[in-house]
Amino acid sequence: MPRTDADVESARIAVLPTAVADGIAAGEVVDRPAAVVKELAENAIDAGATRIHVRVEAAGQTLIEVVDDGRGMDRVDLPVAFRRHATSKLRSLEDLRTIETLGFRGEALASIAAVAEVEAVSRSRDGGEGFRVRIQAGELLRAERVGCPVGTRVLVGQLFYNTPARLKFLKQPATENAMISRLVGEFALGNPQIAFSLDVDRRHVFETPGTGDLRAAFAAVYDTQTATAMLSVEEATVRGLISPPALHRGTRDHVVILVNGRRIQHRNLVFAVEQAYRGLREPDRFPLAVLQVIVDPAEVDVNVHPTKREVRFRNEGAVFAAIERACYHALRQSPLYELQATSGGPMLELRETAVVSGAPSLPSPASGGGGVDPSGGGAASAAGVRGPAAAWLPRGRSSHGHGPDRPACRPRARAL
Ligand SMILES: Nc1ncnc2c1ncn2[C@@H]1O[C@H](COP(=O)(O)OP(=O)(O)OP(=O)(O)O)[C@@H](O)[C@H]1O
Ligand SMILES: [Mg+2]
Incomplete structure (x- = not known):
């Protein structure tokens, strides 16, 4: 779709003047699938979304989809968003002093669209219809009206199809997936007021309630x-x-x-x-x-x-x-922890004791003795730490025969 200067001016999203663009730390940030997820999720957070859904397939190489219910973009803004240095979040370098949004460079969507096939569907909270654009290798192919809820859905396909060098540097799919899961998990922890969900290869990885409760x-x-x-x-x-x-x-x-x-x-x-x-x-x-x-x-x-x-x-x-x-x-304010000798010999264990109210200070780890709950009760049980598993044992001396990386409490962690 041809863009006119009038379009760009009437948009809330504007292309930054060169002097401003030059003052922003620039550089390629889309080096792997997780980087695409990061940029799209940050845009969704900046758009005031209350729900963000992330879906990836084939470690993000065939598909990365991020759907949000944020403020969306209208017919004018949506295509402009894919231009380099086009942003609604910053107008001058002065704004950087008070910036509260995660994005401000106006580069992410342009960078993604330069190395993948992108489709974006959006409808603005301010009214009007939904709109869809498709971009391939940075070139806008189609723009059409479409029925959709308020918010934005960005689909990224064939990532790095035109940059084989970047494809070559990708890690095994399991590693790339792990990076994505970790990243989305961290976004979810950092934004408990937003309901995040993640699907990897049609497997539901997790979903947070979005109630604002971090726990x-x-x-x-x-x-x-x-x-x-x-x-x-x-x-x-x-x-x-x-x-x-x-x-x-x-x-x-x-x-x-x-x-x-x-x-x-x-x-x-x-x-x-x-x-x-x-x-x-x-x-x-x-x-x-x-x-x-x-x-x-x-x-x-x-x-x-x-x-x-x-x-x-x-x-x-x-x-x-x-x-x-x-x-x-x-x-x-946590339960008291004490370091003490096990009955079996010189090996040291750290075990949780019962909560001691009004404990004046953290126990000295060398103090030893007293108050051990050998069942690993109290908070230890709550942590899923049972009996001797509640103890840490010096590196390489686990009585369970596990390596030193075995966590005292192994989460059924899916994301992190
Ligand atoms: N999910 C979204 N919902 C609403 N508006 C969006 C969304 N994604 C992008 N935009 C709009 O498109 C503009 C360009 O997005 P882009 O990610 O390229 O740049 P940015 O977020 O401003 O800065 P940065 O490059 O630092 O991420 C944004 O400033 C915003 O106005
Ligand atoms: Mg952005």
Whole structure:
């Protein structure tokens, strides 16, 4: 469909002036199927969706579909959305200081449409009919009226059909699927007010209720027992869930930190979480956490990297301290944990004891003795941790003959 300048001007979505576009961290972000899912899901969140459904087939190579019930786009906006630097979320570089949306570069849809066959169907909340466009290799092929509910559905097919180099670098389908599942799971945990669902190769992976209850979202993404065992973090600027010390994983992948709703990758802030567990965990075991950190947008620079997952803080030390403190407080209110010798010899176990009300501080991990519930009761049971399985054992010394990566409490995890 030919576009006129009048179309572009009348749209809420506008193409950024070159000076603004040049000031935004640019670069290719669509390097694998999970990146497509990320961009489409972020658009759905920015559109104020209350339900987001993600469907992938053949590890995203034949199909990625994201359906939302957000504000949708009208006849004018829908085709413009696929132009490079076309965005409704930012007009000037000044806006970056207060940006609250996940997207702002106006590049994602254009980048996806350049390497796949795309069909988008949308109907605006503001009224009017539904509209469908098809784009192939960045070229708009068809635009037509169509009956559809308010919201947007984007279908991406034949991903990387014209960029064989990128196809070559994709991992095994199971690995790509795992990345997608993890990503959607993290979106669901970061946005418990949105009902997320994920289908992979027609298999229903999970569905969150979208009630705003983080623990309920956590139960859907992991499982109820793990969710029940998680501890609430309830400070003014740091909120979420962290695992009790007896619940851990062999990687840091289960620490999800969001800053103003944006999932970020930040080694130092993950370390802040770990610091709160000082003395309560093995060096090669890591907690589970979902933490929402609220920071004045003017204090965070999100324009660092094209994926926007790296951010810079004006005062990183303060954010670090807030996270560590909030996690520490949550752990203080958890059941008491003590490290002690097992009857069998020098091997050490960490077991949960009964909740000790008014415990003044975290127990010293070296204190030993007293109050052990050998049945692994209390929160340990709630965590699905039974008997000796409630214990962590030093690396390579599991009495169950499992490798060191065996979690003390294995979730029926589907997404994460
Ligand atoms: N699911 C959706 N619902 C409503 N509007 C959408 C949706 N997806 C995209 N849009 C509109 O299309 C525009 C372009 O989307 P695109 O993802 O390319 O850029 P962006 O989100 O503005 O920035 P970024 O490149 O950082 O993601 C958005 O600014 C938004 O106005
Ligand atoms: Mg976007």
